[in-house]
Amino acid sequence: MIKKSVSIISLSLILFFSCKPKKKENNTLCDSDYNQTELLSNYAEHLIIPGLKTFEESLVSLQVIWQRYASNAASLKELQDSFFETYVNLQKIQCFDFGPMESHMFIEKANSFPLNQGKLAQSIASANINFSEPERFDIGFPALEFLIFGLSESNIDSFKSDQTKQYIGAILSDLVQRIMTINTDWVSYKTTFINAQGTDAGSSLSLMVNALNKSFEISKRDRVGIPSGVLTLGLKQPELVEAPQSFLSKKLLFTNLEYNKLFFQGKYGKVNGEGLDNVLAHIKAVKNDLGLSNSIEDNYDAMLNKIDMFPGSLKEQVQSVNSSVIDLYALMSKQVVSLKSDMPSVLCIAITYLDNPSDSD
């Protein structure tokens, strides 16, 4: 009986696929002679390894300034400036969340937002610095942002209490430790990465396409969708943007998407290295009579231009002219179709990450 139903199901699957509209099919990467060595080398040598190194330097410098601030040798302004720069730099490495960075859960530990303020207060009071606990929304940059920008304004004393200082110090050393380990791991992982060619689930190309999409979808949902109320029947929640205290949300979102685009292009500095765009061009992937990669790039530019027009922070934009944020969300939704459906299908890549944890009925 089971066998019978399995065969019925597979028969119906075959019929189902044969019913797809008879559109002119794109060529795919699996039946092309494309050699991935240059591509993977470019990503490892020019984007990921230097990018992670730069971030480590930025984070260590923040740690140093924090230590100076804590001993009254640096001003609050210096601390805030250094924090801002490092938070912006954190956006630049979001697409690298696979391999060493994923195994050390860097993004989760560094930037799970929105902050749970109540939990943060409890954790500071009880000195709960066990950062390996899962699902903590009272750690990382969101916690630092609240303490350095929010609390420092309203309550300098409590900001400088020994307990708070210890907590901030612990967050920073945990993150520094993690990024240093990640950078060390990349020394040996680099060869593995460049050699893992092909399009299987474990291949480097698959890891990159999945990481690019995951980063993009997090921005779409958490940075734009939730604050603007698109996901909650129009009920806005401007306070749920990334970095709500410091009004840095616009710059963070802009940088995040800018670097998502650069990752797609394989671009570093002024050099446009071999990137996903070149792979799409090589197999002549098209979308609406335009090259798929051009279509994707145009849409990135449209999003970046839109954000650039916001006069203040993203939080203020949601409060004042939310329609423009909703427009941005629409552009991002359109981009998801290209990045998550069109691109993987011609690259023969399966999207394997889960964008939504399973939910109880």
Add this chain to the structure above:
Amino acid sequence: MKRYILSSVTILALALGVSSCEKGKKKEESLTYTVPSTYDFENIDYSGQTARLGMLAEMSSYLKSANASGVSIDQKRALAMYENGPDANFTGSFDASKQLKSKTISTEQGLMSSLIANLCTISVLTSDAADGMAGRIKNNAKTKEYLLNENGIELAQVIEKGLMGSCFYYQATSVYLGASKMDVDNETIEAGKGTKMQHHWDEAFGYFGVPLDFPLNTSGVFFWGKYTNSRNGVLDCNSKIMNAFIRGRAAIGAKNSTDRDAAIATIRSEWEKVSAASAVHYLNAALASFTLDKGVVHHSLSEALAFIYSLKFNVEKSASLSEIDDYLITLAGSSDISKMNLYKITKENVERVKENMSNKFGFTAIADTL
């Protein structure tokens, strides 16, 4: 027998699949199919929804027990009931994976938790309520006592009706009948649950809170089912909503998405009317007692504002968010429940909200009878 049905359904699906290649998509829909008289379909399961109705019933009854002077509510337990935590102490046995909080629309979870916590804090008070002071008020007949917050709001009502809106009504009209739960597989039948699409439809139905043979049978109606039945004399809403649920479920079985979508539209608009009409019903009750019985006024307006607030959570709502906020501001001075004040209310404003809502929802002719 079940196996036979399964395989014949599969064969039918195959046949439809083949014809869809040849003649285009429209032909996929069966135009004739049987619509049963009750919701007694094969493979239905909405136990998760029934569990949540049960949890709200217990929580609500616990919170309302504070409407008797001297009964205070344990905050730890009350909040655990909202989250189905270990301290909830429910009488019913509810699977740990089911809870009210996680299914409340995300924007309102914090508000609901804080309203529950507030109620617990003021439940220790035995003094009389007054503007600026939480406490107790009785109706003139002294048969009923209500615990009011410092702004004259009966929090137990706002929490119960507010969750009917921000959890049950939201889940049914916006989530389970929404695109993300309806654009899913309708081929593979899981025993006991039907196809994914059928299952989602059943889950929406589960939040309606009525028996399978409603409205023939009106015993065992809960929450929305109960208020639908209360408004039925004027709105004739029992059969409108129930028939739409039955018709839509049958349409899904026949792969007729046009009829399914028509049923979704009916459910959304008729269910919305139940909430709006219930609000007007309580505005009427407040108006009838306005200068005569303060206890009744505070109780009724607390119900009314929560039914108005609930209107926000329908993805296809007829009143916009700003119109709904406007009703609330006119009624109680703010669209934010924690800032509303029922001591500043005027009869003219209550009448104005009644009139505006009646115009919006088409109740003008029946408003006084609600």
